[in-house]
Amino acid sequence: MKQIIVLFTLSFFFQMNAQDVAILKYNGGGDWYANPTAIPNLVAFTNATIKTNISKNPQTVSVESEDIFNFPILFLTGHGNVLFSDEEATNLKNYLISGGFLHVSDNYGLDKFIRPALKNVFPTLELQEIPSNHPIYNQTFKFPNGIPKIHEHDKKPAQGFGLFYEGRLIVFYDYETDLSDGWEDEIIHNNPKEVREKALKMGANIIEYAFTN
Numbered sequence: 001m002k003q004i005i006v007l008f009t010l011s012f013f014f015q016m017n018a019q020d021v022a023i024l025k026y027n028g029g030g031d032w033y034a035n036p037t038a039i040p041n042l043v044a045f046t047n048a049t050i051k052t053n054i055s056k057n058p059q060t061v062s063v064e065s066e067d068i069f070n071f072p073i074l075f076l077t078g079h080g081n082v083l084f085s086d087e088e089a090t091n092l093k094n095y096l097i098s099g100g101f102l103h104v105s106d107n108y109g110l111d112k113f114i115r116p117a118l119k120n121v122f123p124t125l126e127l128q129e130i131p132s133n134h135p136i137y138n139q140t141f142k143f144p145n146g147i148p149k150i151h152e153h154d155k156k157p158a159q160g161f162g163l164f165y166e167g168r169l170i171v172f173y174d175y176e177t178d179l180s181d182g183w184e185d186e187i188i189h190n191n192p193k194e195v196r197e198k199a200l201k202m203g204a205n206i207i208e209y210a211f212t213n
Contacts, residue, residue, distance in 0.1 A: 028083030
C-alpha cells in the first residue's frame with residue numbers, strides 16, 4: 001500500500017504538470033461513454049479562459065486500472081447502473097485519498113445507482129451538500145448561489161454534493177442539473193448560449209479546484 005501511494009504521488013505530480021484529465025469507465029451496464037463531446041468542449045474552454053494546458057483528447061481509464069493514478073481528476077457520467085467491485089472500490093478509494101478527485105455528473109437516471117456505488121468506496125462517508133461559500137464555487141468564476149441549474153429533470157433544485165476525506169473535498173456530485181449536458185455541442189441539447197456558458201464556467205471551476213487542491 002505504501003509503495004502504491006508513493007508511486008501515485010510521483011505520478012500525480014508529473015500529471016499535474018501535464019494537466020491531463022480522464023473519463024472513468026465503469027462496469028454495471030451504464031453508459032459511461034455518454035456525452036462524448038462534453039469533456040473535449042470543457043477542456044477547450046478551460047484552456048482558453050483559465051489558461052490550463054490540458055490535452056484536447058481526454059483519455060479513458062477503467063476503475064480497476066492503476067492508470068487512474070496518472071490523472072488529477074476523473075469524470076464520471078451516464079444514465080444507468082454503476083457497479084464497483086470490491087477491488088475497483090479499493091483502487092478508487094486509494095486514488096481519492098492520495099490526492100485524486102472525482103467529478104460525477106447526474107445524467108438522468110444515474111442517481112439511484114451512483115449513491116450505493118460511492119457507498120461501496122467509502123462506507124463511512126456521507127454525501128454532504130456543499131455550501132455556496134465553498135472554494136469550488138469561488139474559483140476564477142463566481143457562483144454566489146452555488147451550483148447553477150442547467151437541465152430540468154424532476155423539477156427539483158440543482159444541488160452540489162460532496163464526499164470529504166480529512167476535510168478535503170474528494171468527490172463532487174452535481175445533482176438535478178446535469179453539468180455535462182451543458183458542456184456538449186450546442187446542437188445536441190439546443191441550450192441557450194448563456195446556459196452553456198454557466199455550465200462551462202462551473203466545469204472550469206471544478207477543474208481549477210481539482211488541480212490546486
